[in-house]
Amino acid sequence: MTQILWDKLRELISNRIGFIIRQQDIQYFQRKIETRIAQTKYKNLEEYYHLLNSVSNKNDRFDSSQKHSSEKEWNILANIITNGESFFFRDRGQIDLLANEILPKIIADKREAYQKAELPFLTLKVWSAGCSTGEEVYSLAMLISELIPDPAQWNIVIIGTDINQSFLDIARQGVYKKWSFRLTDPLLKVKYFLPHKQNWQIKPHLRSMVTFYQDNLIDIENISHHNYGLDLVICRNVFIYFGLDSISKAIKKIASTLRPNGYLISGHAELQAINLDNFQPISFSESVVYQYLGENQANHDSQINSETTTKLEQQVINRVSLAQQEPNKLSLISEHISLADKPVTNPQFNKAKSELNSSKLQLDNIQILLDEGQYYQVIKQIKQLIKQQSDCKELYYLMAQAYANQGDLEEAQINCDHALEIDSMYIAPLLLLAQIAEEHNNHRTAKELLKRIIYLEPLSIAAYLDLGAIYRNENDLHRSKKMYQAAYDILQESPRNEKIDYQGQTKVDDLLNHIKSKL
Ligand SMILES: C[S@@+](CC[C@H](N)C(=O)[O-])C[C@H]1O[C@@H](n2cnc3c(N)ncnc32)[C@H](O)[C@@H]1O
Structure with missing residues (x-):
């Protein structure tokens, strides 16, 4: 019973x-x-x-x-x-796509339509659906502020909704711990936040751009009047917890709020197996974006011909072939965890190799869960695996990341220590420990760890950059510049378009520009 x-x-x-x-x-x-x-x-x-x-x-x-x-x-x-894990500028690829392609395109189209008097006002309406504690919405507000130099001319509506009222209370307060800023450009942080005790509070002008309210995404009969004629809906890391029927309902609701040609961005692979008849998927190297075709456009995509192809779509067509040549997210992950690449020289080569491949597969799968934000699952699976593979340093490091992303820095630290007991020269947990030390304002330990990394791996860009940032905060500009210069020199050796793993996947060119501003 x-x-x-x-x-x-x-x-x-x-x-x-x-x-x-x-x-x-x-x-x-x-x-x-x-x-x-x-x-x-x-x-x-x-x-x-x-x-x-x-x-x-x-x-x-x-x-x-x-x-x-x-x-x-x-x-x-x-x-x-509900699980509300979130942070500012989460998923660098999608953020770059928004900042460099989607939002500029929407804004330019609006200006053009306004100049031609096709629009009575300059309006921009975006919605973060399942916004949790607000980091995603404020990230959008910052991007939009950077892209619209004349906000007084515009009617800008930025909406954040979530089912969890307590997350929304935090979002409305707009006070965040350092950990929420782990992918935030320090310049943006200073520009849009004010120190608030140990934390940071969003500045009032940005706060006033954003409206939060409670909403259940699958309650399709209930749509607020704010949510009509939207230019863009972002719904990320929400559907990973949903069944297919519920995703379909939510998509129906989202579709009914978008204007024709408005955009939907979801988390990677979150909409696989969902019927998206009213949307045209557009593939960028960073992510797929869905453009709403309008209510009566089901199955219309096959009719889209060169006449109706917009400039953006044309760019996309050009880029798809490029995207296909680029390594996908998975292969970047497997680069990160190179267990299967270890040379195997004993006579039982095949057996050992297949064991290694299956370990690699397990690690790759856990890495995917981690990227999806399923930290509880990551921890649970690793706890099982560790019973048989207690000497696998990568498992401890993945677990450390899951704990850190949940905000449990103590457990993260313990797991980094386990990984280092297995391999004291393993760089990744040293770097995470340095970040945790920084989070605790323990600059001395952070610096020692970063110097150790540089000793072990003299080409570690991340260590130079983090050390440069600490010296800069300490006002030791001479040392700070030296560190940034070292990172700059190393990076110059890499192809400009290559992506490296620093605070997410970052293009060498972007990082070089970022470092230049510090020199
Ligand atoms: C992991 S968070 C994602 C936050 C943010 N979108 C991001 O990617 O950083 C998932 C959010 O979806 C919200 N959520 C879950 N079910 C929902 C529903 N039926 N309607 C609205 N929000 C929901 C949760 O409360 C949680 O805040």
Whole structure:
């Protein structure tokens, strides 16, 4: 009986908020929900289930006060089960795409239409759906501020919505810890934030550009009047927790808010297997973007001919072949973890090689989960794997990253230490430890670790850059410049278009420009 009730509850949750509790996570969620039931007046799972069910039940036997209690409990449950991991400028590739292609294109089109009097006002409307604690929305606001030098001429609407009310409270406050800025250009941080105790608060003018409100993405009957005629919707790292039906509902809702030719950006591979008839996918090397074709445009993509091909689409067609030549995300990841590349020289070559390949596959899969932000899963899987592979340094480092991204720096540190016990010259955990030391304002330790990295790997660009930043913060400009110069000299040896792994995948050219500003 209890098992049947748990299954029904899982189904109810999936139907109401999209969230799929997967088989392997059931126990974890059951514990969470049991803890919640113990805090309520409901005696057991059955009563709790009936409370949750009464809101969606059209049956009159549930009076309005019961429905009200049910709504309230759904809010609490959503707060308990949703994962809100986020940070500024998350996914550098998509951010570059927004900054260099999509937003400039939207803005230029709007200006042109306004000049031709096809538009009565200059308007820009964007929505971050599933915005969590606000980092994504404020990142958009910063990008837009950088791209629109005459904001007074514009009517700019930037909306952030989430189902989790407590995340929205944090977003409205706009106060963030250092860890949220791990991919933020320090210049932007200073430009758009003010120090606030140990943290940073978004400046009022940027805060005032953004509106937050609660919204359930799969409640398709309920769309706020703000959300019409949107130019761009960003919905990233939300659908990874959804079932296919719920994603389809959410996409329907998003589509109905976009203007024709408006854009949708989702996380990588989050929309695979979803029917996107009303959208034209456009492939950039950084990401796929979906352009809304309008309500009556289903299956229209085959009719799109050269006459209707926009300038952007033409650029895209040019770039697709380029993108196909570039290494994809996966191969960059496997470069990072080079276990399978180790020379194997013993007689059992084939066996050893196949074991290595399967280890590499496991590591690659975990890396994908990590990139998707599924930190709980990463930790859980590694804990299992470590029982058989307790000497695999990469597993400890992946676990350290998952903990760090969850904000548990203590556990991150412990796992970096384990990795270093296995290989004291392993650079990646040393770098993470240096970042953690910085996070704790322990500049001395951070500097020692970075110097050790440079000793072990004299071409470590990341170490020179991080050290340069610390000296700069300490006002030791002489040393800071020396560090930046060293990074610059090393980087100049690399092809300009190559991407290197520094705070996400960064183009050599962009990094060189960034360093130039420090010299
Ligand atoms: C991992 S966060 C992603 C935050 C941000 N988009 C990013 O990529 O950094 C996922 C967010 O989706 C929200 N979410 C989950 N289900 C939702 C639903 N049905 N409607 C609206 N938001 C939802 C969660 O509350 C959480 O804040």
